[in-house]
Amino acid sequence: MEFLDYAFMQRALLAAVLVGITAPAVGIYLVQRRQALMGDGIGHVAMTGVGLGFLLNTSPVWMAMGVSVLGAILMELIRWYGKTRGDIALAMLFYGGMAGGVMFINLAPTGSNANLTSYLFGSLSTVSESDVTAICVLAAFVVLVTLGLRRQLFAVSQDEEFARVTGLPVRALNLLTAITAAVTVTVAMRVVGLLLVSALMVVPVAAAQQLTRSFAATFAVAVAIGVSVTIGGTVTSYYQDVPPGATIVLLTIGVFIALTALATPLARRRARAATAAETAPDPAECVIPASREGADKAGV
16 A cells, blocks of 8 residues: 555545546436437547647646536537537537647647647546646536436436426536536546546446446446546556556456346346246135035035
């Protein structure tokens, strides 16, 4: 445990735990909405914010948060109104975000491709105290939204039309989900990077679904997986000198494969049990004892 003696590892572990909590907490709603790649798209847009942060000599984390929130709002507006050419508009938004990030960071006096790489793929060793402060504030917002509005967000994620009939503000909740996803991308970019954050939002949820059936259980297991792999990846990167973001994502995929292999025989056993219960004969009807039947015939 000597790695805890170093301040940069303490900051890295704190950031990793917060990312392990927030990414699956948002990802479960994106998976339900069949928008698993939304985090990847927001990550592309956030690159422009990182570049602007270096160009304007401000915090890249906060600048990326502002730009990614605007990008998430645009994505929702395109989804609402861009019925025919929405995919083209989204593609231009994503690629424009990537190009803008590369351009701005190269125009910045203190910017370089090395700086951009640390945000693209994560760099836990360079997480500063100001980064940790920003991550803590943003993570608190994500947790409050995903837990405080879990019933409403789940209802909208499952069936928008039914949620609208029940009186829920569907568009406002959809917009809030998109903004929360954007904030989560900003939280995670220093740990796993903008290009890998979508995996940490989706794969723990997919892994948890192999074992669980209810939303609450899936939520809890996905967060537990997220925290475990982020801590495990951070410690592994310290001892083995490997990239933390890639290590965390590979560990997450490994957990998914292991749980899938474990869940397959369990699912077959449950299916056989359900089939046996359906085909089982009905209980035999009660038969009147012979002595009693004779007594009835005799009129007793």
